[in-house]
Amino acid sequence: MKDKKEIKTNSRREFLKGSTLALAGFYIVPRHVLGGPGFVAPSDKLRVAGIGVGGMGYNDVSGVYRSEKAEIVALCDVDDTRAQRARDQHPKAPYYKDFRVMLEKEEKNIDAVTVSTPDHMHAVQAMMAMKMGKHVYVQKPLSHDIYEARMLTQAAEKYKVVTQMGNQGSSGDGVRKMVEWYNAGLIGEATKVYSWTNRPVWPQGIPWPNEPITPPSDLDWDLWLGTAPYKDYVGNLVPFNWRGWWDYGTGALGDMACHIMEPPFRVLGLGYPKSAECSVGSVYVGEFQRGYFPDSCPPSSHITLRFDRPGKEDLEFHWMDGGIQPTRPEELEPNEQMGDGGNGVIIEGTKGKMMCSTYGVNPQLLPTSKTKDINVPETLYRVPDGDRGHYRNWVEACIGGYGSKEYQQLSSPFSVAGPLTESVLMGNLAIRSYDYRVPRPGGNDNQFDYPGRGIKLVWDGPNMKITNFDPANQFVKREYRGDYTL
Template identity: 85%
Template sequence: MKNNKPDQQLASRRNFIKGSALAAAGFFIVPRHVLGGPGFIAPSDRLRVASIGVGGMGAGDVRGIFSSGKVDMIALCDVDDTRAKQSREAHPKANYYKDYRIMLEKEEKNIDAVSVSTPDHMHAVQALMAMKMGKHVYVQKPMSHDIYEARMLTEAAEKYKVVTQMGNQGSSGDGVRQMVEWYNAGLIGEATKVWTWTNRPVWPQGIPWPSTPIAPPADLDWDLWLGTAPYKDYVGNLVPFNWRGWWDYGTGALGDMACHIMEPPFRVLGLGYPSSAECSVGSVYVGEFQRGYFPDSCPPSSHITLRFERPGKEELEFHWMDGGIQPTRPEELGPNEMMGDGGNGVIIEGTKGKMMCSTYGANPQLLPTSRTKDVSLPQTEYRVPGGSSGHYNNWVEACIAGHGSEEFKKLSSPFSVAGPLTESVLMGNLAIRSYDYRIPRTGSDNQFDYPGRGIKLVWDGANMKITNFDPANQFVKRTYREGYSL
């Protein structure tokens, strides 16, 4: 065996001489932030970000992420050049792409994180490609279009040890944390029912697919916009906003608002996967006493009932209403007091009382509201600096600190939390689509039966499967168009 001792002694002697010379010269290493003066951020404390979908809400996400002062926008990607103009002008040095796959392949070594602000049907494939590269991801709500996708993203976040955040900014607000403290203090007792509602949709739903295709705008790459969805010719009144009402691309009022409105009771009550789902759906009439059947489009209104089993406790009944449907007004609420924020809100009923909030968990109130000002509790829940406005920086700081860091533990909506919430939201859509599932009636060419109506769908959350109505399982996972996969 070779004796390494002389080499070790030589190395020690060299280090000693080098150290002595530096000391004699009065030289010592100063941290870079000291050399740079106030406001200086060392390169190691900056986050290099690529953004997919940079128009509309995406432009807001770019601004929000960049506002931390610790972000370099390295690359921007959008299929619509006109919609991307604002972000491109704000970040002229960022490389610009139309295809996210090309961007991620070319910029892999130049970026640390990726934000995804595209239509719902593209969230999962874009986020997962970035996560497999070891990139942190910020994904607009809902984090996925399908239940299966949500589960895959949740598992990938842990597998690849990346920092994740869903774009439901209310989860960083003070309101939901106040409600957690009230509930943990026993102010409303044990929760028995939850009511959540929205006045959305404010876009067309419950309509037939337009019969006349038109040429797509010159600045829009329609094929890339379709992405994972089946190919269809371009139609008017779809892009950039009304895609939300079509199942191929959007997730309806539930997907748009429930990640904001259902999040407070999920956090307060520590909920996981539901055990069952059932629904009723508003009818669309196309003629006198004739109900339209438009399975490609989300319904104009719905009422979803989810149930959650809780070990050692009674089953929790959880209601979602959209299209303007609202729960019965609580007796504890004064006749001129607003329920929620008028169009949206949350009420949690307990064995000893009730509490209420608006969209994003804002304006939390105990009922009757006079109780609110009389209660003073010690603060036990972490408050995100800036509240809802600090949601982006909450993610940026965690990305810079790294997976498992103290900043990572302060994340408001990591996929470990956002995943089960999103799955529960999408369970409502599974119930809606099962409600409209139809089969031809025996012996009839133009009459149908709807076997998914009037039943409770029993959900095996661990295995992502409806156990008592197999046709519903087709809505757990989509088939992607060729060229896209998880």
């Protein structure tokens, strides 16, 4: 079967050179001939270290191990109890609490690293590994900040390492079907995208607890905080509810959009957005009084991004969370489910519409009765086992090496995942700008203005800068605590 190549649009080509699903020629040559940082001979097993191995981190190291082409040679976690399951599964792997110590001591023993920690630590951990020439698999979202996403994307190319983000739906058949349908002109030219989720399922829009408690003895709280400002430990934060706090997480948007926005992002070949605006759900703490909790992500939001497409009208891209959903398309029957109920995507075009669930699952034309009549040839590479093959997709690319055929078959390398993550985090920049407040001139101590509300933020993508509201730029890049650095 001949190799096949995914079609790229001009807008994406500006910064995604060589990042498509195209297959390239491949020759097996000895390690000493290829050389280079991070290269693994095809006859060897990939030696992988895990940073963050409890919860989702356990799933990640287990998924890599189940590829049968990798061995887990080192483990790192700040929480001894949550790490125990992985330690039991890989008893020969040395265990560390500090990722920096592990990478320095095990540098000669590892080829690749998985990063499955809270969002605020992804970038510094992945960057240190890449600078050592190690391949990296990083959970979604790729980073906490837009700046971090850009730096990781550039580093992947600079250090010639194999990268993958943990949005497994990008390896599924569904998104590839949607690309093929769209390229075949089944819905015409896309005009609008609607994407939504029922997240958060953790607390958001709440005040920071005012009663610190002693951290559990099995948790190194200082290492868990890492790059974030120091705060005393509080209950109901670890291991999951950190997602709703800006110092550590990226809210419902960061948690789910890399899964839900990815299909239309890939189908339409999108690049950097040109603008962002939002509305945010309110929390009321008293009679007709809105709570102001800037440390916490909001309980719900509606983001509108616009993407410039040369020679075409701008694409309008909507994101909704906290239970907000778009109006049901007229083409859906009254009892038909929209998306998967709580999550989904609808792409509107000049000739029709198509819809999918989370991860690009169950793609359908609208009305859904049209789907059974689709007869579009497969032109794109399929990952064996679809989304379940996401880990193996990365492992095989690491073994093949940067630029190999297996590398070209990657589903979510940073050249793709980085710009996607930037677009996701652009929504959070809009949310945080919405809640930016200043004292009202001549007002009392309890009167404020919110100059970031009711405006459109204009984004200079190449320079990572909002051009019409400078206070928003503080959310592009944060300062790290202590000696943490990229």
